Amino acid sequence: MTDYLLRSFDWNDPSLVNLYDEVPLWSAPFGLLLLDRLRLRPNLSVLDLGCGPGFPLIELAQRLGASCRAFGVDPWGAALARARQRITRLQVRHVHLIQGDGLALPLPAASIDLIVSNLGLNNFSSPADALVEAARVARPGARIALTTNLRGHMAEFYAVFEQVLRDLGQPEMVERLREHVNHRATALGTQRLLEMAGFRVRRIDEQAVILRYLNGTAMLNHTFIQMAFMEAWREVLPEALHHEVFAALEARLNQVAERQGELALTVPMAFIEGERRA
């Protein structure tokens, strides 16, 4: 029972150091909001939809302790390999990984007490269908807790992007950019999807974090910006316009940063919790 008294850690063991930076910073504020709001109870069957490399799955499983059984689902094999490495190294035996699609869960009906998804469902091809599937595996009274970024995401950046397109005489591209901006979730839209799938929404908390960069050059060269957002921004434009538009955009963002002392981008986020109707 007190095995924790016997464990020691070698801070120079690469396999431990590898785990130290365990959460993408992008996910952290959303995950902290989720972990802050969740009701913790014993003996829960927990499901993390879109667990990626293991966050918040492993953290939540550890906070709940070994009376819980936690499942993480994601189709992303490389991320699950990382999660598996972490689970093995940390010896968290009550976490189980499932490589698969959240829209077709290999779990029995009415078997889960708590479903979480940190920046997960809003990235699925069909959040509505994923919620119907989540409702199938949820026990009556089960909780579902989601975090998502919201429409209004990086509004300062998109305002400059739009102005640049207008100045370059590209009104069609402005429309395409607006479509891209509007694809993001709203708290009300997510509430509707939850209600349609069979959950009663009990709580919605909205907050915002500010991503701060020295300037547009720093922001556009940031690895996570490139990994997570750049492809979608490129897709707004025909390839022939990429260089002209992004050069102008970078210059304009740098002017904004020069005036304001930094480039500050607002990321609105929501914690949305529902309960499976009986």
Ligand SMILES: C[S@@+](CC[C@H](N)C(=O)[O-])C[C@H]1O[C@@H](n2cnc3c(N)ncnc32)[C@H](O)[C@@H]1O
């Ligand atoms: C933005 S990442 C979030 C990962 C993690 N929850 C975090 O907080 O860092 C979105 C995750 O959803 C996963 N995903 C996308 N479509 C999915 C689906 N149909 N079923 C399950 N997971 C999916 C992606 O592979 C990715 O790991």
